[in-house]
Amino acid sequence: MVRKECAVCYRASFSSSGTGEWDCPYCGEDLSSEPVLPIEVNPVFRQVLEREADRRELE
Numbered sequence: 001m002v003r004k005e006c007a008v009c010y011r012a013s014f015s016s017s018g019t020g021e022w023d024c025p026y027c028g029e030d031l032s033s034e035p036v037l038p039i040e041v042n043p044v045f046r047q048v049l050e051r052e053a054d055r056r057e058l059e
């Protein structure tokens with residue numbers, strides 16, 4: 001899991017992978033060239049985020 005912070009709306013978004021296209025889920029800004037940031041979350045929260053990321057990839 002990695003995180004990027006939007007340069008436009010400053011909200012963090014999460015993905016299972018830092019590669020490829022990455023658009024801000026909140027404002028639609030293209031974050032593909034933004035740096036990938038590490039995340040530190042507790043294991044339960046991490047599972048929730050991973051499930052959300054998986055669901056987005058299936059859409």
Ligand SMILES: [Zn+2]
Binds near residue numbers: 008027028029
């Ligand atoms: Zn944004």
